[in-house]
Amino acid sequence: MASTTPQLYGLVLAGGKSTRMGSDKGLLTYHDVPQQEYLYKLLGQICDDVFLSIREEQSTSIPDGFKTIIDQNEYRGPFNGILSAHKAYPDVAWLVLACDLPLINLETLRQLAENRNPKQGATSFATKETELPEPLITIWEPSGLQEAIQHMQTAESSCPRKFLINSDTKLVFPEHDEVLYNANYIEDYKYAKSKID
Numbered sequence: 001m002a003s004t005t006p007q008l009y010g011l012v013l014a015g016g017k018s019t020r021m022g023s024d025k026g027l028l029t030y031h032d033v034p035q036q037e038y039l040y041k042l043l044g045q046i047c048d049d050v051f052l053s054i055r056e057e058q059s060t061s062i063p064d065g066f067k068t069i070i071d072q073n074e075y076r077g078p079f080n081g082i083l084s085a086h087k088a089y090p091d092v093a094w095l096v097l098a099c100d101l102p103l104i105n106l107e108t109l110r111q112l113a114e115n116r117n118p119k120q121g122a123t124s125f126a127t128k129e130t131e132l133p134e135p136l137i138t139i140w141e142p143s144g145l146q147e148a149i150q151h152m153q154t155a156e157s158s159c160p161r162k163f164l165i166n167s168d169t170k171l172v173f174p175e176h177d178e179v180l181y182n183a184n185y186i187e188d189y190k191y192a193k194s195k196i197d
Contacts, residue, residue, distance in 0.1 A: 005118045006093045006142055010043025010050035012036050013081045013136060014099045015058065015071045036099045040066060042106055046113050047095055053081035076158035078136060079148060086145040093118065094145070098136035100183050102192035108179045112139060115172045121147055123170045127177040133169050134180055135160030144168075 014036040033041075036052055043050045051067045062068055072084040078098070085094055095113065097104065108125075116123045121144025124133035138160075140148075144167065151163050174180060183192045 006091060007048045008046070008113065008116070008139065009085070009089060009092045009094055010040070010047035011053050011069070011082065011085050011094045011096045012039045012043065012050070012099055013053045013078060013096060015053050015055045015081050035102065037063070037066070039097050039099060039101070039104070042104070042109060043095060043097065045106060046109055048092075051085060053085060075152055078160050079152060079158055082140060082160070083145065083149060083152075086140075086142070086149075090145075091142055093139055093141045095139045096136055098182070101137065101180065102183050103179050103181045103195060104137070105179065108174050111174065112137070112172055115170070117170045120144070120170045121168045122164055123172060124164055125180055126171045126173060127180055128173050129177055131171070133161055133164040133171060135164055137180060138164070138169075 040050050040052060049067070051069045052062060054062065054068050054070060056070050059068060059070065069081075069085045069088050071080050072087060073080060074087075075083050082094065082096055093116075095109070097109075112123060112125055116139050118141055120141065122133070122138050122140050124135065124138040126133050147167060148160070148163055152158065155163075178195075181192060182188065
């Protein structure tokens with residue numbers, strides 16, 4: 001039966017414009033290396049293969065040895081990167097990570113992978129506080145991404161969270177909500193750094 005479970009690939013979403021932060025969130029340093037590289041290496045310890053999801057103009061600035069998937073710009077918002085990856089490798093599941101998660105760690109990612117249910121469309125982290133899926137810390141199965149493509153053809157909203165709420169999504173709760181902390185503004189960056197240092 002094990003052969004029916006799709007392989008798990010990792011995707012670091014590093015193609016956002018980071019307008020609120022004022023500088024590229026993927027290049028911020030929390031753990032002595034740019035955050036997108038730190039997350040890439042974390043995913044490499046869990047996934048069968050790993051890619052950075054980037055805009056075309058970023059491709060010249062990615063260090064050697066990092067695999068990339070260029071955004072195809074067929075969809076709006078975060079679905080752009082996720083569905084560009086699905087188009088490139090349609091038969092695999094994707095563990096998707098936003099690059100603005102400074103407190104995420106290997107233990108937390110292992111928890112998500114170990115609780116994955118490939119029979120559901122997605123396995124998503126949620127905080128105990130909100131009980132809402134976090135689409136950018138989620139394992140998206142091929143079936144779930146196919147449904148997302150159908151959804152995007154008719155939906156007014158391109159919000160991946162709304163899609164997950166209305167889909168067959170397994171929720172996983174981390175031991176501490178704080179590992180899912182988003183750093184979108186410079187104040188968030190400073191706070192996260194203070195927790196790590």
